Amino acid sequence: MAIAQPPGSSVDPRPASSGLLRRLGNQPVGRLLILPAIIYSVLITQAPFLLTIWYSFQRWNLLRPDRRDTIWFENYRYILTEFGAFREAILRTVTFTAGAVLISLLVGLLYAELVNHRFPGRGVVRTLLITPFLVMPVAAALTWKNLMLNPVYGVVDWVFRTVLPGDPSPNWTGTYPEISVIGVMVWRWAPFMMLILLAGMQSISEEIREAARVDGATPWQEFTGITLPHLYKFMQLGGLLGTVYIVNEVDAIYMLTKGGPGNATTTLPYLVYRTAIEGNNIGRGAALGVIAVILSMVAITILIRALDRMMRGTYADSVAGT
Amino acid sequence: MQTALQERSLTARRPRGFAIRRQRGFSKEGASATWAIAAWVIGLLAFFPVLYMVLTGFKTEQAAVDLPPKLVFEPTFDQYRAIFESDFRPFFVNSAVASVVSTAIVMLLALPAAYGIAIHPTRKAKDVLFFFISTKFLPPAGVIVPLFIIWRDLGLLGSLRGLVILYTAMNLPIAVWMLRSFFEEIPRDVLDAARIDGAGVIRELVEILLPMIAPGVVATMFISIIFAWNEFFFAVSLASAGTTTVPIFMVKFVTSEGLFWARLSAAGTMAILPIVLIGWIAQRQLVRGLSLGAVK
Numbered sequence: 001m002a003i004a005q006p007p008g009s010s011v012d013p014r015p016a017s018s019g020l021l022r023r024l025g026n027q028p029v030g031r032l033l034i035l036p037a038i039i040y041s042v043l044i045t046q047a048p049f050l051l052t053i054w055y056s057f058q059r060w061n062l063l064r065p066d067r068r069d070t071i072w073f074e075n076y077r078y079i080l081t082e083f084g085a086f087r088e089a090i091l092r093t094v095t096f097t098a099g100a101v102l103i104s105l106l107v108g109l110l111y112a113e114l115v116n117h118r119f120p121g122r123g124v125v126r127t128l129l130i131t132p133f134l135v136m137p138v139a140a141a142l143t144w145k146n147l148m149l150n151p152v153y154g155v156v157d158w159v160f161r162t163v164l165p166g167d168p169s170p171n172w173t174g175t176y177p178e179i180s181v182i183g184v185m186v187w188r189w190a191p192f193m194m195l196i197l198l199a200g201m202q203s204i205s206e207e208i209r210e211a212a213r214v215d216g217a218t219p220w221q222e223f224t225g226i227t228l229p230h231l232y233k234f235m236q237l238g239g240l241l242g243t244v245y246i247v248n249e250v251d252a253i254y255m256l257t258k259g260g261p262g263n264a265t266t267t268l269p270y271l272v273y274r275t276a277i278e279g280n281n282i283g284r285g286a287a288l289g290v291i292a293v294i295l296s297m298v299a300i301t302i303l304i305r306a307l308d309r310m311m312r313g314t315y316a317d318s319v320a321g322t
Numbered sequence: 323m324q325t326a327l328q329e330r331s332l333t334a335r336r337p338r339g340f341a342i343r344r345q346r347g348f349s350k351e352g353a354s355a356t357w358a359i360a361a362w363v364i365g366l367l368a369f370f371p372v373l374y375m376v377l378t379g380f381k382t383e384q385a386a387v388d389l390p391p392k393l394v395f396e397p398t399f400d401q402y403r404a405i406f407e408s409d410f411r412p413f414f415v416n417s418a419v420a421s422v423v424s425t426a427i428v429m430l431l432a433l434p435a436a437y438g439i440a441i442h443p444t445r446k447a448k449d450v451l452f453f454f455i456s457t458k459f460l461p462p463a464g465v466i467v468p469l470f471i472i473w474r475d476l477g478l479l480g481s482l483r484g485l486v487i488l489y490t491a492m493n494l495p496i497a498v499w500m501l502r503s504f505f506e507e508i509p510r511d512v513l514d515a516a517r518i519d520g521a522g523v524i525r526e527l528v529e530i531l532l533p534m535i536a537p538g539v540v541a542t543m544f545i546s547i548i549f550a551w552n553e554f555f556f557a558v559s560l561a562s563a564g565t566t567t568v569p570i571f572m573v574k575f576v577t578s579e580g581l582f583w584a585r586l587s588a589a590g591t592m593a594i595l596p597i598v599l600i601g602w603i604a605q606r607q608l609v610r611g612l613s614l615g616a617v618k
Contacts, residue, residue, distance in 0.1 A: 031442060033434035033523070034450055037494060040431055044491035045457040051468035111364070119358035125365035127602055131372055134601035136552045138569040139590035142576065143375040146583050153387040153583075155374065162390075187368070195609035199617045234617070241613060244459050251554040251569075255576075269463040269555070276467045277559045286467040293464035300459045308452070 049293065055286035062280035075287035085263050085271060086288070090295075093247060093267040096178070100185040101242045105235055107186060108193025113223070115194075116201045133191040141255030144184050145173055177257045177265045184252045189245070193238045200234030201227060243299050268292045372594070379588035386584035401588035410589060413571035416482050418596070420567055421550040424489035428546050429539070431490070432497035437527050439498070440505035441513065451499065455614065458495035462555050473560050480564030488556045493546040496611055500545065503615030504538030505531065541607030544600050551597045568593045 059071045079086045115126045132140065148156045149172040157169045172180045204226065212222050250270045253259055259266035259274060266274065272292060276285025366373075378386050380397035439447045469488070470479075478484035508531060516530045532539065554569045562570050575589060601608065609617050 031438060031444055033438035033442075037431040037435035037498060038450065038453065041454065041457045041491060041494055044487065045460055045465060048465040048468040048472070049460065051471075052464055055467055055471070111368075114357075114361040114364060117354075117357055117361075119354055119361055121358070121362065125361050127605065128365040128369040130601065130605055130608070131369055131598060134548065134598045135372055135594045136569060136572075136590075136597065138552075138554055138572045139375070139593045140371065142572060142586060142590060143371050146586065147374055147378060147386075148371055153389065155370075155391050158389045158391065187371070190368075192612060196613055196617055199609050237613060237616060248461050248463070248555070254554070254558065255573075269461060272463040272466060273555070273559060277470060282467055282471065289461075289464045289467050292461045296459065296461050296464075300456065 052286045052289045052293075055282055056290045058283045058286075060281075060283040062282060071283070075284050076291075079284065079287055079291065083284075085266065088263045089266050089268045089271040092178075092263075092265065093269075096182060096185070096265075096267055097243055097247045099182045100189060100246050101239055103182070103186045104189040104193045104242060104246075105197075105239055107190035108238065109197055109231075109235075111190060111194035112197040112201055113227075116198060129194060130191045132187050133189070135188075137188060137249070137251035138255055140188065141184060141252045144180075144187075144252075145256050149173055149180060173256050174261065177261060180256055181252055181265050184256060185246060185249065188252070189242055192245075193242065196234055196238040196241075197231055200231045204230050240299070240302060244296075247296070247299070268295070372598075375587045376591045377587075378584055379591045381584045381587075383582055383584045386587070401585045402592075404585055405588050405592065409565065410571060410592065412565050413568050414592065416565065417551055417567040420482055420485050420489060421547045424486045424493065424550050425543050425546040427486070427490045428493045428497045429543060432494055432501055432542075433532075433539070434527070436498050436501035436505055437531065440502045441508075441526075441531070442523075451502070454495035454498050457491070458614075466555070466559050469556075470560060478560070480561055480566065482561070482564070482566055485553075485557060485561050485566060488560075489550040489553060492553070492556075493549055496549070496614060497542050497546055499614040500542045500611050501535070501538065503610065503618070504535040504542075508534055538607075541604055542611065544604040545608070545611035548597050548601055548604075 056075055057070055057072050058068060059074065060068045111129050115122055115129065119125075146154070148154050151157050151169045151171040151174075154172075156172070160168045160170070170176060208226055209222060212226055217225065247267075248269050250267070250273060253265050253267065253270050257265040259270050268288065269292060272285050272288045275281050275288055279285070374391065377393060377395075379401055380399070381392075381395060382398055382400065385392065385395060435450075439450060473479045473481075473484050476484075478487075512530070512534070513526075516526045521530060551567075552569070553567075557567050557569050558573060561567065562573065564570075572589065572593060575586065579585065
């Protein structure tokens with residue numbers, strides 16, 4: 001769906017408009033080369049979304065197909081006014097995404113600064129730091145849940161017991177489900193932020209650093225005065241992309257807590273899965289899906305604006321250049 | 323390019339330790355040793371869960387829950403034997419097939435599209451690009467319900483074909499953006515020379531440009547394979563009924579044998595191995611794919 005028109009564009013990207021088709025006929029083959037990809041994307045992503053909207057107006061439970069009926073906005077009314085899990089899920093989605101993105105950015109900044117210096121084995125450390133992002137999230141979440149965070153046999157709990165007085169063996173995924181989920185998400189996404197911020201750090205001109213050092217800047221002053229301001233737009237990019245990726249992540253939630261205890265870790269995408277796929281409630285699930293898309297549009301619009309600015313060359317010298 | 327940049331920043335950084343650290347009373351060696359130790363400790367900490375999973379896969383079930391955790395022990399291959407005697411193999415093969423086939427289709431669709439956008443740009447080229455990105459950022463939750471119904475009606479629930487179709491759509495926008503950024507780096511005179519030679523569009527693409535961006539094409543394929551291999555939401559929603567991909571194997575395995583941590587770790591190690599290796603090889607290009615070609 002063309003939810004995200006870049007600002008200032010007035011053209012409709014729909015390939016089906018007859019004017020466009022006629023023009024395409026007169027164009028060089030180059031333009032036709034784009035068509036198959038567009039058609040595929042429209043078929044697999046846009047068309048189902050239209051169906052989501054249609055389903056969202058229906059009372060449709062797969063276990064009671066005889067009661068299927070068009071009820072228009074009843075699903076929305078129910079979700080917005082009576083469905084407690086929805087309000088919780090919105091809150092969870094915002095706190096999880098914001099928490100995971102911000103902490104990932106900070107940890108990623110630390111990672112990037114660490115490997116942006118020369119030391120023996122720098123390449124190896126970089127590779128070690130990237131690895132959590134490559135590991136299949138399902139396998140990673142299982143490792144965290146069992147080997148790391150299990151209250152009896154987990155390594156993390158063992159470290160806590162060994163280091164701290166008393167007998168602190170918190171049942172992480174049971175007692176602190178939110179912290180557990182955000183923690184595993186940060187572990188996975190900090191490397192992503194590191195990669196983007198590292199690219200930013202390496203595009204800082206050495207002349208500027210040199211000049212600062214000649215003026216007697218301490219490493220800390222150099223970091224706060226030169227590195228951080230320069231990294232701002234990279235952090236923006238990382239934060240926005242991270243938001244779009246992380247908000248849809250259900251892997252860690254599914255494996256660590258199954259959305260529980262209760263609804264404590266159920267985000268909006270997971271609530272859609274629970275309602276429609278596990279709960280057979282197609283109509284309500286579809287309405288939740290529509291709401292998820294509408295809410296995402298806000299974040300997406302901001303992202304598209306940023307990327308658009310970048311493509312126009314505002315960032316060209318520092319981001320895409322080098 | 324990236325290496326050249328790093329080279330430069332490395333050589334230019336040397337005076338810093340010299341001038342500043344000494345001024346504050348530290349030796350250059352001391353400061354960089356501290357830095358190295360800190361970096362290694364943090365790197366190993368971040369990597370530890372992966373390392374520990376790999377090690378646990380070589381333990382007996384008894385040793386897997388032993389505390390304090392042992393990093394040196396007598397390895398056993400029993401868990402791997404058990405995994406390969408279970409039905410792990412078809413899931414693994416299916417994951418490979420789904421990743422490779424969907425990536426092949428992605429390249430068939432994305433290469434011409436990226437080439438068209440970058441080399442034969444029209445007024446609409448940018449809108450097309452943003453159309454692709456908007457499909458990537460459509461939340462899967464927004465389409466999963468009708469897909470579930472369509473898949474059910476077409477008999478695709480629990481099938482690998484269904485996942486291949488979706489993984490193609492999922493990776494297509496990333497591939498178009500990434501390949502476009504590689505095409506745009508091709509010097510203009512190369513294109514002009516090709517035109518003067520009278521090369522047609524297809525010949526220009528296949529014979530002249532593709533070889534030039536071959537590393538970029540490989541990197542794009544790697545990114546696509548990584549995302550397809552690790553994908554979970556579509557798999558668990560639409561394909562958990564069948565013998566499909568490795569994440570589904572993991573979910574089923576937890577349900578049936580979740581208490582066997584060593585065996586689970588062996589399965590997990592097999593599950594992550596191909597992608598971790600590919601990711602290590604492609605790590606220089608990773609950031610480009612993840613940022614949709616914006617950061618190089």
